[in-house]
Amino acid sequence: MDYSIKSEAPDKISDDCLIVGFYAKRKLGPTAAALDQLHDGLLTRLLKRDDIEGKTGDILLVNPLPHGKTERLLLVGLGKAEELNIAAYRKALAAAIKALKDNAVKSAASALHEAEVKGLALDGKIRQNIEVFENALYQFTQLKSDKTQIKPARLAKLNFLVDGDSHQAQAELGVKQGKAIADxxxxxxxxxxxxxxxxxxxxxxxxxxxxxxxxxxxxxxxxxxxxxxxxxxxxxxxxxxxxxxxxxxxxxxxxxxxxxxxxxxxxxxxxxxxxxxxxxxxxxxxxxxxxxxxxxxxxxxxxxxxxxxxxxxxxxxxxxxxxxxxxxxxxxxxxxxxxxxxxxxxxxxxxxxxxxxxxxxxxxxxxxxxxxxxxxxxxxxxxxxxxxxxxxxxxxxxxxxxxxxxxxxxxxxxxxxxxxxxxxxxxxxxxxxxxxxxxxxxxxxxxxxxxxxxxxxxxxxxxxxxxxxxxxxxxxxxxxxxxxxxxxxxxxxxxxx
Incomplete structure (x- = not known):
C-alpha cells in the first residue's frame, strides 16, 4: 500500500474516507471537533443518536458527509484519553482497518496519529498505523490455484494528515520506518x-x-x-x-x-x-x-x-x-x-x-x-x-x-x-x-x-x-x-x- 504525508485541511481532502478519533464520553479529537463545527454539530448528534460512547475500538461511519470533498467519515473510539497506551491504540487501529475493508474503501486520510499515546512520539504512532494496517491486509495466496476466489483488499492508499511543516520530517521518518518494518x-x-x-x-x-x-x-x-x-x-x-x-x-x-x-x-x-x-x-x-x-x-x-x-x-x-x-x-x-x-x-x-x-x-x-x-x-x-x-x-x-x-x-x-x-x-x-x-x-x-x-x-x-x-x-x-x-x-x- 502507498503511504504519504499531507498538510491539507480536513475539509479539503478528497480521499474516499477520512479517519478521525474520539474519546470516552463522546469527546472529539482535534480534527473530529473541527469537522463537527464545520457540519453544525452533526458528529456529536450522530454519536448520541447511536449511543456510541467512545470505547476503544468503537466505530461510526458517517456516509455521506454533507460538506467537503470526502464522502465518508470514519469515527474511531480511543477510550479514555488519559489511559491511551500502545496496546489500546493498536486495538483502535485494528478496528479502523476492519471498517475500511468492510466498506471497500480505496483511499483514506487519517488523523488518528494526533492522539496522545503513552510511550509513542509522532513517528512511532505512524509506524504503528502502517504495521497494523499491513498486517490486516495480508493474505497468503501463493499456493491457491483458483485466483478468482481471492478477494484482494481495495484499500491502496493512506495519507497521514500533519499540521504544518514542523512535523513533516518526523512523520516522514515514521512512514519510512513503518514501511521497512511492515515489509x-x-x-x-x-x-x-x-x-x-x-x-x-x-x-x-x-x-x-x-x-x-x-x-x-x-x-x-x-x-x-x-x-x-x-x-x-x-x-x-x-x-x-x-x-x-x-x-x-x-x-x-x-x-x-x-x-x-x-x-x-x-x-x-x-x-x-x-x-x-x-x-x-x-x-x-x-x-x-x-x-x-x-x-x-x-x-x-x-x-x-x-x-x-x-x-x-x-x-x-x-x-x-x-x-x-x-x-x-x-x-x-x-x-x-x-x-x-x-x-x-x-x-x-x-x-x-x-x-x-x-x-x-x-x-x-x-x-x-x-x-x-x-x-x-x-x-x-x-x-x-x-x-x-x-x-x-x-x-x-x-x-x-x-x-x-x-x-x-x-x-x-x-x-x-x-x-x-x-x-x-x-x-x-x-x-x-x-x-x-x-x-x-x-x-x-x-x-x-x-x-x-x-x-x-x-x-x-x-x-x-x-x-x-x-x-x-x-x-x-x-x-x-x-x-x-x-x-x-x-x-x-x-x-x-
Missing part, C-alpha cells in the same frame, strides 16, 4: 507460511542470497555441510542426519559502519520442519512445525530493515537451517555428540534439537567479537505454558542488554518477559555420560533450554528470545505473525541512535 514482517510471514516441502534449508538460503543481492551493504554467504564439518559443528550436523535435505548455515553481514566497528549479531533458529526426530511428535498439529524456522526468518527480516533504513551500525545474521526427521541415520536418545565448543552433549530427547543447532552457531558468533548477541528461536512449548501467547520469553546473561530489549519491545508493541537464569537450573542439565544433557526434565523447560545455551555464550553479552508462543497463530486464524521483527528492528534502530 519485512510480510516477507517473514510469506516464508514461514510456506510448507516444508517448499521452504527447505536450501530454499531459505536462496532467499537470503536474494536479499543480499538487493542491498549493496549486505553480503551473504552460505556454509554447506562440509564447511560445518570442517568447523567441528558436530551438534548442528547431528540434527540434519535424519533428513534428505542438507543443512545450511546462512551468514548475512550488513556493514553500515566502518569495518573496525564491532557488530551486533542476531542468531535465528531455522528448522524448516521439525517432526521431533526419533522422539516423534504427536500427529495433531504437527503441520505447524513448518513454523519452527520463524526465528531464522525473523533474522532475515531484521537484516532487511537494517539495510532498507541504512542504519549506521554493523549487523550480522546467522541462521542454522535444517530439518529434524526420523531416519535410520537420525540422532537416537542416548547418543553423545561433540559441539564446536568442544563440550559433549548427551541427547536425551531428539525433539530438543533447536538448542543443538543454536549452540554451535552461538560458538561461531564469537569470531565476530560482537557488541552483543541475540538468538531468536521457537524453542520450547513450555514458554507457552509459562507466558501464553502475548510476550516472548527473554533470558539473558546481561542486565543492560535485557533492559534494552525489554524497552524496545514495549515501544514496538512486541513485548518480552524476562525469566531467571540462576545457577540452580544448570543442575538439571547434568549428564552421567557427557558434559551436558540436552534437556533438563519437565520443570522449567524454557529456562533450562536457556541455561543450556548460556553454556556457549560466556564470552559475550547474550540474550535469548523464545518465540514459540508469538511467532504464529494457531486455530482458525493459523498463520505466521512476523514477530519479533518489530522488536529486533527497534533494538537496532535504538543502537543506531
Amino acid at each position: 519485512a514482517m510480510l516477507q517473514v510471514r510469506d516464508l514461514a507460511n510456506l510448507p516444508g516441502n517448499i521452504c527447505t534449508p536450501s530454499y531459505l538460503a536462496e532467499q537470503a542470497v536474494k536479499l543480499g543481492k538487493a542491498h549493496k551493504k549486505l553480503k551473504t554467504k552460505v556454509l554447506d555441510e562440509s564447511d560445518l564439518e570442517e568447523l567441528g559443528m558436530g551438534s548442528f550436523l547431528s540434527v540434519s542426519k535424519g533428513s534428505r535435505q542438507p543443512a545450511r548455515l546462512i551468514v548475512l553481514e550488513y556493514q553500515g559502519a566502518s569495518a573496525k566497528t564491532k557488530p551486533y549479531v542476531l542468531v535465528g533458529k531455522g528448522l524448516t520442519f521439525d517432526a521431533g526426530g526419533i522422539s516423534l511428535k504427536p500427529a495433531a498439529n504437527m503441520d505447524e512445525m513448518k513454523y519452527d524456522m520463524c526465528g531464522g526468518a525473523s533474522v532475515i527480516g531484521a537484516l532487511s530493515v537494517a539495510a532498507e533504513l541504512a542504519l549506521p551500525i554493523n549487523v550480522v545474521g546467522l541462521i542454522p537451517a535444517s530439518e529434524n526427521l526420523p531416519d535410520g541415520n537420525a540422532n537416537k536418545p542416548g547418543d553423545v555428540v561433540t559441539s564446536m565448543a568442544g563440550l559433549t552433549i548427551e541427547i536425551l530427547n531428539t525433539d530438543a534439537e533447536g538448542r543443538l543447532i543454536l549452540c554451535d552457531t552461538l560458538t561461531y558468533a564469537k569470531r565476530y567479537d560482537p557488541v552483543a548477541v541475540i538468538d531468536v528461536a521457537t524453542l520450547t512449548g513450555a514458554c507457552i505454558v509459562a507466558l501464553g501467547r502475548h510476550p516472548s520469553g527473554l533470558i539473558s546473561n546481561d542486565d543492560e542488554l535485557s533492559a534494552q530489549i525489554t524497552d524496545a519491545g514495549e515501544r514496538a508493541a512486541d513485548r518480552v518477559w524476562r525469566l531467571p537464569l540462576w545457577d540452580e537450573y544448570q543442575e538439571q542439565l547434568k549428564s552421567n555420560f557427557a558434559d551436558i544433557a540436552n534437556i533438563g526434565g519437565p520443570d522449567g523447560g524454557t529456562i533450562t533450554a536457556g541455561a543450556f545455551l548460556s553454556r556457549f555464550t560466556k564470552d559475550y553479552k547474550w540474550a535469548h528470545l523464545d518465540i514459540a508462543g508469538t511467532a504464529w497463530k494457531t486455530g482458525a486464524d493459523k498463520g505466521a505473525t512476523g514477530r519479533p521483527v518489530p522488536l529486533l528492528a527497534q533494538y537496532l534502530i535504538d543502537r543506531a541512535q
Whole structure:
C-alpha cells in the first residue's frame, strides 16, 4: 500500500474516507471537533443518536458527509484519553482497518496519529498505523490455484494528515520506518507460511542470497555441510542426519559502519520442519512445525530493515537451517555428540534439537567479537505454558542488554518477559555420560533450554528470545505473525541512535 504525508485541511481532502478519533464520553479529537463545527454539530448528534460512547475500538461511519470533498467519515473510539497506551491504540487501529475493508474503501486520510499515546512520539504512532494496517491486509495466496476466489483488499492508499511543516520530517521518518518494518514482517510471514516441502534449508538460503543481492551493504554467504564439518559443528550436523535435505548455515553481514566497528549479531533458529526426530511428535498439529524456522526468518527480516533504513551500525545474521526427521541415520536418545565448543552433549530427547543447532552457531558468533548477541528461536512449548501467547520469553546473561530489549519491545508493541537464569537450573542439565544433557526434565523447560545455551555464550553479552508462543497463530486464524521483527528492528534502530 502507498503511504504519504499531507498538510491539507480536513475539509479539503478528497480521499474516499477520512479517519478521525474520539474519546470516552463522546469527546472529539482535534480534527473530529473541527469537522463537527464545520457540519453544525452533526458528529456529536450522530454519536448520541447511536449511543456510541467512545470505547476503544468503537466505530461510526458517517456516509455521506454533507460538506467537503470526502464522502465518508470514519469515527474511531480511543477510550479514555488519559489511559491511551500502545496496546489500546493498536486495538483502535485494528478496528479502523476492519471498517475500511468492510466498506471497500480505496483511499483514506487519517488523523488518528494526533492522539496522545503513552510511550509513542509522532513517528512511532505512524509506524504503528502502517504495521497494523499491513498486517490486516495480508493474505497468503501463493499456493491457491483458483485466483478468482481471492478477494484482494481495495484499500491502496493512506495519507497521514500533519499540521504544518514542523512535523513533516518526523512523520516522514515514521512512514519510512513503518514501511521497512511492515515489509519485512510480510516477507517473514510469506516464508514461514510456506510448507516444508517448499521452504527447505536450501530454499531459505536462496532467499537470503536474494536479499543480499538487493542491498549493496549486505553480503551473504552460505556454509554447506562440509564447511560445518570442517568447523567441528558436530551438534548442528547431528540434527540434519535424519533428513534428505542438507543443512545450511546462512551468514548475512550488513556493514553500515566502518569495518573496525564491532557488530551486533542476531542468531535465528531455522528448522524448516521439525517432526521431533526419533522422539516423534504427536500427529495433531504437527503441520505447524513448518513454523519452527520463524526465528531464522525473523533474522532475515531484521537484516532487511537494517539495510532498507541504512542504519549506521554493523549487523550480522546467522541462521542454522535444517530439518529434524526420523531416519535410520537420525540422532537416537542416548547418543553423545561433540559441539564446536568442544563440550559433549548427551541427547536425551531428539525433539530438543533447536538448542543443538543454536549452540554451535552461538560458538561461531564469537569470531565476530560482537557488541552483543541475540538468538531468536521457537524453542520450547513450555514458554507457552509459562507466558501464553502475548510476550516472548527473554533470558539473558546481561542486565543492560535485557533492559534494552525489554524497552524496545514495549515501544514496538512486541513485548518480552524476562525469566531467571540462576545457577540452580544448570543442575538439571547434568549428564552421567557427557558434559551436558540436552534437556533438563519437565520443570522449567524454557529456562533450562536457556541455561543450556548460556553454556556457549560466556564470552559475550547474550540474550535469548523464545518465540514459540508469538511467532504464529494457531486455530482458525493459523498463520505466521512476523514477530519479533518489530522488536529486533527497534533494538537496532535504538543502537543506531
